[in-house]
Amino acid sequence: MPVGTQGTVKAMLPRDLLNDLDAKIILGNTYHLFLRPGLETVRNLGGLHKFMNWPRAILTDSGGFQVFSLDTLRKVTDEGVLFRSHLNGDQHLFTPESTIDVQLALGSDIMTVLDECLAYPASHEAARVSTERTLRWARAGYGHYRRSADGQHACFPIVQGSMFPDLRRHCAQELLSLEAQGYAIGGLSVGEPRALSLEMTEITTPLLPVDRPRYVMGVGMPEELPQYVARGVDMMDCVLPSRNARNGYLFTSQGRVIIKQSQYKDDPEPVDETCPCYACRNFSRAYLRHLFLAGEMTFSILATLHNLYRYLDIMRRMREAILVGEFPAFLRAQRGTMVS
Amino acid sequence: MPVGTQGTVKAMLPRDLLNDLDAKIILGNTYHLFLRPGLETVRNLGGLHKFMNWPRAILTDSGGFQVFSLDTLRKVTDEGVLFRSHLNGDQHLFTPESTIDVQLALGSDIMTVLDECLAYPASHEAARVSTERTLRWARAGYGHYRRSADGQHACFPIVQGSMFPDLRRHCAQELLSLEAQGYAIGGLSVGEPRALSLEMTEITTPLLPVDRPRYVMGVGMPEELPQYVARGVDMMDCVLPSRNARNGYLFTSQGRVIIKQSQYKDDPEPVDETCPCYACRNFSRAYLRHLFLAGEMTFSILATLHNLYRYLDIMRRMREAILVGEFPAFLRAQRGTMVS
Numbered sequence: 023m024p025v026g027t028q029g030t031v032k033a034m035l036p037r038d039l040l041n042d043l044d045a046k047i048i049l050g051n052t053y054h055l056f057l058r059p060g061l062e063t064v065r066n067l068g069g070l071h072k073f074m075n076w077p078r079a080i081l082t083d084s085g086g087f088q089v090f091s092l093d094t095l096r097k098v099t100d101e102g103v104l105f106r107s108h109l110n111g112d113q114h115l116f117t118p119e120s121t122i123d124v125q126l127a128l129g130s131d132i133m134t135v136l137d138e139c140l141a142y143p144a145s146h147e148a149a150r151v152s153t154e155r156t157l158r159w160a161r162a163g164y165g166h167y168r169r170s171a172d173g174q175h176a177c178f179p180i181v182q183g184s185m186f187p188d189l190r191r192h193c194a195q196e197l198l199s200l201e202a203q204g205y206a207i208g209g210l211s212v213g214e215p216r217a218l219s220l221e222m223t224e225i226t227t228p229l230l231p232v233d234r235p236r237y238v239m240g241v242g243m244p245e246e247l248p249q250y251v252a253r254g255v256d257m258m259d260c261v262l263p264s265r266n267a268r269n270g271y272l273f274t275s276q277g278r279v280i281i282k283q284s285q286y287k288d289d290p291e292p293v294d295e296t297c298p299c300y301a302c303r304n305f306s307r308a309y310l311r312h313l314f315l316a317g318e319m320t321f322s323i324l325a326t327l328h329n330l331y332r333y334l335d336i337m338r339r340m341r342e343a344i345l346v347g348e349f350p351a352f353l354r355a356q357r358g359t360m361v362s
Numbered sequence: 363m364p365v366g367t368q369g370t371v372k373a374m375l376p377r378d379l380l381n382d383l384d385a386k387i388i389l390g391n392t393y394h395l396f397l398r399p400g401l402e403t404v405r406n407l408g409g410l411h412k413f414m415n416w417p418r419a420i421l422t423d424s425g426g427f428q429v430f431s432l433d434t435l436r437k438v439t440d441e442g443v444l445f446r447s448h449l450n451g452d453q454h455l456f457t458p459e460s461t462i463d464v465q466l467a468l469g470s471d472i473m474t475v476l477d478e479c480l481a482y483p484a485s486h487e488a489a490r491v492s493t494e495r496t497l498r499w500a501r502a503g504y505g506h507y508r509r510s511a512d513g514q515h516a517c518f519p520i521v522q523g524s525m526f527p528d529l530r531r532h533c534a535q536e537l538l539s540l541e542a543q544g545y546a547i548g549g550l551s552v553g554e555p556r557a558l559s560l561e562m563t564e565i566t567t568p569l570l571p572v573d574r575p576r577y578v579m580g581v582g583m584p585e586e587l588p589q590y591v592a593r594g595v596d597m598m599d600c601v602l603p604s605r606n607a608r609n610g611y612l613f614t615s616q617g618r619v620i621i622k623q624s625q626y627k628d629d630p631e632p633v634d635e636t637c638p639c640y641a642c643r644n645f646s647r648a649y650l651r652h653l654f655l656a657g658e659m660t661f662s663i664l665a666t667l668h669n670l671y672r673y674l675d676i677m678r679r680m681r682e683a684i685l686v687g688e689f690p691a692f693l694r695a696q697r698g699t700m701v702s
Contacts, residue, residue, distance in 0.1 A: 028652075028653075028656045028658060029649070029652060029653070029656075030653060030658050030660040031660075032658060032659055032660065033659045033660065033663070034660065035640075035660065035663060035664070036644070037640070058652065058655065058656060059627075059648070059651075059652040059655075062628075063627060063628050063648060063652070066628040066630075066648075067628065067630055067646055067648050067649065068630075073646070073648070073649055073652075074649060075644045075645055075649075287399075287403060288402075288403050288406040288407065290406075290407055290408075300375070300377070304376070304415045305415055306407055306413070308399070308403060308406070308407050308413070309369070309407065309413055309414060309415075311399075312368075312369060312398065312399040312403070312413075313368075313369070313370060315398065315399075316368045316369075316398060318368060318370050318372065319372055319373045319659055319662055319663075320370040320372065320373065320374065320375065322659060323373070323375060323659075323663070324375070
């Protein structure tokens with residue numbers, strides 16, 4: 023899922039997401055949209071889909087990750103999390119129920135429950151206490167969702183448990199009783215080694231219903247996507263393709279291109295000659311390097327278009343391989359060729 | 363002409379310029395491209411059209427305006443102008459001949475000769491000396507163009523003369539002997555009152571061949587475009603539509619919209635309800651205001667698209683009015699409704 027933090031996937035127009043990328047779903051950040059433009063505005067304008075002119079699916083996070091990661095002054099109680107806006111210092115309270123209400127007002131297609139996202143590393147005791155809170159919040163939030171939603175929206179609980187297998191298993195098993203339409207695995211990509219993120223995923227996915235989407239939040243590098251899918255993951259979101267694009271890091275079938283390097287000064291080749299995206303079909307590395315060094319917004323547009331295409335293309339190729347029963351072969355081939 | 367200073371119209375992809383705007387010609391800045399990416403790179407990549415993937419016409423300025431307006435350390439002699447790069451301080455010499463060579467290497471469709479662009483106000487004596495130098499440079503540059511070009515490129519001399527009618531007339535009359543394919547009027551938009559820019563244009567255009575393009579450099583506001591056309595002007599370029607777009611100033615048929623204003627907070631209407639551009643067909647003022655306040659690049663894309671559409675649409679409507687003999691009526695109607 024391309025990430026559309028503030029009601030737009032940075033540097034992309036909806037028509038690019040539709041026509042160039044054929045993105046089926048994007049992610050919106052509840053925390054950011056709640057603070058700006060604010061719920062009232064989005065509601066007045068007919069919901070997030072209409073506001074940003076996005077006709078396809080939107081998944082929203084619960085806001086918890088931002089509250090914890092943006093390091094805004096916060097106080098966590100069983101009731102919820104009290105935090106200050108990073109924009110103007112205003113104080114707000116997110117509760118398991120209120121974050122569902124916010125996401126309902128946004129018109130999210132797939133909502134998520136409020137969870138506590140621990141930094142890495144955490145002690146087992148701190149993680150245990152936090153996981154129990156996440157479970158209480160999940161039951162409260164999901165119950166509120168059941169009572170409030172009209173059948174048009176799904177809601178995913180989030181498995182937490184830091185890097186402790188017993189807590190991950192416990193959390194997953196407890197959440198199963200909610201019989202949700204899908205499950206998220208959160209609390210990864212918080213600074214832990216990548217092998218550990220994969221290990222926690224591998225422990226958790228077998229416990230979650232195989233016939234419902236399993237979503238790992240906030241991953242990963244292009245070469246990691248197949249590793250997650252191989253562990254039973256169906257959905258991921260990540261800012262890497264778009265953020266790295268803006269910083270001049272382009273993902274290709276032959277590895278990463280750091281476009282500012284002088285080796286590309288007069289390079290007439292496209293970023294990735296096997297890539298059919300608009301950027302690769304029409305522009306040279308030399309031109310993209312020039313735009314990047316000149317600080318031109320056009321660079322960010324073309325680079326984002328390419329990196330998102332690369333990510334979605336990897337996912338597309340995996341789906342095709344799975345459908346024809348050739349995913350194991352895909353994985354073996356990928357291990358040989360995919361570098362970053 | 364949309365302005366593409368550094369090998370891109372800021373925030374626009376070539377496909378936007380073609381499909382959304384149907385721009386027939388854009389402007390490239392010789393000075394900027396000469397310094398970055400540099401001639402060698404553009405030449406290696408097959409010229410500016412191929413480098414930036416622009417299949418239609420490109421007009422290039424001579425670089426003189428930037429040398430004078432960027433206030434880089436410079437020394438003007440009869441030979442040319444010695445200046446330092448605003449990027450790295452490197453010293454360069456632009457001569458009437460070398461600027462033609464640079465533009466030929468870029469592959470410009472319409473080149474311009476090196477001219478001296480005086481600041482406003484200037485004394486009559488300073489303007490007289492400067493105009494004579496501009497004339498000598500024009501003869502040298504145009505002669506060099508005649509000897510070097512292959513018939514694929516046009517070259518416009520530039521009428522200077524500061525705000526002095528006698529100098530403007532003298533300069534125009536002298537340049538006529540070059541029998542150029544078109545003529546530019548330069549040295550305007552340098553800080554003078556707008557009435558004076560129009561007055562200088564009105565004095566100059568009747569002296570220039572009516573069957574060849576007359577191009578006023580660096581103007582103007584939307585409501586000024588018909589004023590220039592009414593004085594016989596065929597071509598203009600200006601950074602206003604794109605620069606103002608990025609700063610949140612949108613031009614509409616009902617006047618200017620300053621998008622950050624709180625009156626647009628929940629405004630569901632498009633920027634201009636009579637405008638058929640992608641931005642106006644798909645997004646509300648409330649959404650654009652949100653993107654602007656959130657500092658999203660997507661705002662610059664949509665705003666630039668709209669403002670350039672507005673400018674090119676005004677020009678298109680004038681061409682149509684002229685073709686059917688109704689330009690006087692267009693002018694009268696415009697005086698009544700067009701505000702900014």
